[in-house]
Amino acid sequence: MANLPLANIFNRKTRTTVGILAVALGVALVLVLVGLAHGSLDETADRIKNVGADIIFQAPGSSPFLAINSGVVDVRLGARLLDVPGVAAAAPVLTGRLTSLKGKQKLVMIFGVDEMTYNQVGNGIEIVEGRGLEEPADLIVDTVLAAADGIKVGDVLPIMNRDFTVVGICKAGAGVRIFMGITDMQTATAQPGKASLFFLKVGDDSTVAEAAAALEARFEGYQITALEGFSEAMKENALGLTEFISALSLFAAVISYLVILLAMYTTIIERTREIGILKALGASKMFIIRLVMVESFLICVMGVVAGFVISVLGRSAILTFFPTLTVDLIPRWFMMSAILGISGGLLGALYPAYRAAKLDPVEALNFE
Amino acid sequence: MSQRRAVLKTIALRKVYRTGSLDVPALQGIDMEIKAGEFVSIMGPSGCGKTTLLQILGGLSAPTSGQVFIDGVDLASVSDAVRTRMRCLKIGFVFQRFNLLSTLTVQANIEIARQIYGGEPVTRDEVGDLLEIVHLRHKLDYKPLELSVGEQQRVAIARALVNKPAMILADEPTGNLDSRNSEQVLRLLSDLNREKQQTIVMITHNPEAAEMGNRVIEMLDGQIRSHGTVAELVEEPERARSQAR
Numbered sequence: 352m353a354n355l356p357l358a359n360i361f362n363r364k365t366r367t368t369v370g371i372l373a374v375a376l377g378v379a380l381v382l383v384l385v386g387l388a389h390g391s392l393d394e395t396a397d398r399i400k401n402v403g404a405d406i407i408f409q410a411p412g413s414s415p416f417l418a419i420n421s422g423v424v425d426v427r428l429g430a431r432l433l434d435v436p437g438v439a440a441a442a443p444v445l446t447g448r449l450t451s452l453k454g455k456q457k458l459v460m461i462f463g464v465d466e467m468t469y470n471q472v473g474n475g476i477e478i479v480e481g482r483g484l485e486e487p488a489d490l491i492v493d494t495v496l497a498a499a500d501g502i503k504v505g506d507v508l509p510i511m512n513r514d515f516t517v518v519g520i521c522k523a524g525a526g527v528r529i530f531m532g533i534t535d536m537q538t539a540t541a542q543p544g545k546a547s548l549f550f551l552k553v554g555d556d557s558t559v560a561e562a563a564a565a566l567e568a569r570f571e572g573y574q575i576t577a578l579e580g581f582s583e584a585m586k587e588n589a590l591g592l593t594e595f596i597s598a599l600s601l602f603a604a605v606i607s608y609l610v611i612l613l614a615m616y617t618t619i620i621e622r623t624r625e626i627g628i629l630k631a632l633g634a635s636k637m638f639i640i641r642l643v644m645v646e647s648f649l650i651c652v653m654g655v656v657a658g659f660v661i662s663v664l665g666r667s668a669i670l671t672f673f674p675t676l677t678v679d680l681i682p683r684w685f686m687m688s689a690i691l692g693i694s695g696g697l698l699g700a701l702y703p704a705y706r707a708a709k710l711d712p713v714e715a716l717n718f719e
Numbered sequence: 720m721s722q723r724r725a726v727l728k729t730i731a732l733r734k735v736y737r738t739g740s741l742d743v744p745a746l747q748g749i750d751m752e753i754k755a756g757e758f759v760s761i762m763g764p765s766g767c768g769k770t771t772l773l774q775i776l777g778g779l780s781a782p783t784s785g786q787v788f789i790d791g792v793d794l795a796s797v798s799d800a801v802r803t804r805m806r807c808l809k810i811g812f813v814f815q816r817f818n819l820l821s822t823l824t825v826q827a828n829i830e831i832a833r834q835i836y837g838g839e840p841v842t843r844d845e846v847g848d849l850l851e852i853v854h855l856r857h858k859l860d861y862k863p864l865e866l867s868v869g870e871q872q873r874v875a876i877a878r879a880l881v882n883k884p885a886m887i888l889a890d891e892p893t894g895n896l897d898s899r900n901s902e903q904v905l906r907l908l909s910d911l912n913r914e915k916q917q918t919i920v921m922i923t924h925n926p927e928a929a930e931m932g933n934r935v936i937e938m939l940d941g942q943i944r945s946h947g948t949v950a951e952l953v954e955e956p957e958r959a960r961s962q963a964r
Contacts (some may be wrong), residue, residue: 354827355822355827358822359822361822624818625821627818628818628819628820629820629831629835630779631779631806631812631814631818632807632812632831632835632878633803633804633806633807633810633836634803635800635804635835636800636803638835712780713774713779716779716818
């Protein structure tokens with residue numbers, strides 16, 4: 352059977368390519384940016400979980416985003432935490448963040464830790480090269496950051512107006528990418544004796560739930576989060592994440608809508624005479640509308656497929672050039688972005704289709 | 720001839736175009752009847768209203784007043800959708816500029832007319848048979864721009880035939896052709912009329928082309944000036960004119 356939409360798609364290569372690329376761009380934008388947002392959150396949550404502790408203990412009103420908490424609890428609280436039934440170890444951590452490293456702009460989270468207690472609450476800092484934190488101004492960097500920025504043991508890094516020496520490279524995936532002594536962090540941030548949180552280890556004689564209940568009873572109002580549910584807690588508290596994703600989705604749909612609208616509108620103008628011929632042959636308004644919509648649908652579908660390919664390639668490129676970032680291409684969002692791209696495109700085709708259907712056949716046939 | 724049913728009949732057909740505040744009459748009361756199996760040529764100088772008449776007869780536009788019956792259905796009183804459907808079911812168009820779809824092959828150009836018509840898709844063999852009539856079976860897979868202008872017009876004739884229309888409306892079908900191709904196309908139309916009793920209404924300003932029809936309607940200033948056979952028009956013009964009145 353004659354397939355006019357397909358014939359038009361293959362005969363109008365520039366128009367088709369532009370349409371496909373525009374839809375693909377919208378789809379890829381959604382997939383990659385949502386993937387980046389989710390990936391960063393998940394990766395951060397995973398690293399915190401991989402510390403190996405059972406509970407995070409924070410001051411009332413603290414955020415699950417550990418990097419934004421200042422030193423609001425006293426380090427001496429650790430001794431009282433150890434008195435709570437079920438709590439076997441408590442490691443104070445003072446969090447900090449860098450906005451640039453080795454002259455490059457990047458956001459990096461730092462833990463100021465007491466390495467001995469930190470190693471007691473979980474898997475600890477697993478040194479793969481060099482040594483642990485022993486002296487003031489010692490610094491440990493994880494393997495990913497070291498590889499990304501070419502950091503080696505012995506390098507001196509100016510951090511928070513002070514020169515630190517990289518004394519060890521640790522295995523990535525647990526906690527943060529940079530560790531320093533908690534005293535150094537307290538000094539650097541002018542918060543002596545303070546911590547942002549405690550990682551707690553629950554002893555074999557108790558469950559996490561029991562220990563958490565005991566902590567809640569003893570420290571009313573304090574925030575006690577089991578690491579099991581930390582990822583979900585982060586996402587729930589990720590201010591603006593839902594709005595960000597909604598805005599992205601709308602953006603993608605609007606791009607598809609506008610580009611298909613423009614592409615199909617131009618096509619209809621170009622093909623006025625062709626539409627006149629079809630009308631002269633007896634094509635109904637619905638036939639013409641269907642023709643335009645099918646053509647747009649095919650362009651959108653090809654755009655969505657191209658968008659998927661660009662997303663996968665884009666993810667690889669991001670991971671190659673920015674190894675500290677994480678992009679999770681979420682299967683559910685493949686479906687969502689496809690729906691957005693196609694529905695945006697079809698909406699954009701509606702007006703040109705309607706205009707084409709309304710063309711006067713005599714005028715259309717005389718169109719030059 | 721007189722016992723045949725009327726495929727087309729117009730009564731007091733008028734068409735007025737409005738240009739700004741000016742009314743320009745294109746048709747001023749056309750009464751005519753075309754019976755099944757007739758080959759009628761409509762002749763006249765440019766601007767006499769013959770193309771407007773063809774557009775109305777083909778349901779491409781509506782008259783300002785009057786009636787136009789195609790197989791008993793008054794196109795002037797039906798909705799645009801019904802007029803479009805009637806065009807699809809009853810009429811096959813052949814245009815001066817061929818009006819083939821350039822992105823489709825010859826076969827697909829014919830198929831799409833059946834697609835619009837609905838029902839069973841036309842097979843490749845059936846398309847081949849239609850192209851055989853116009854001697855182009857071997858050009859099934861060509862695109863229009865790969866054909867000569869004469870061949871394009873013959874494909875347009877094959878397309879017009881695909882849905883077995885009650886009537887073919889041909890608007891200056893030889894207007895863009897050289898004399899050799901014109902002759903071929905006119906002979907083809909004549910053969911279709913003679914051998915398949917296909918009703919044909921052809922607009923032309925060329926008296927030689929008009930001679931192919933078995934009746935000629937001569938138009939002037941939006942009215943029928945005369946009608947009859949070519950011989951009658953030449954030999955007894957006054958009589959032909961009085962018949963028209």
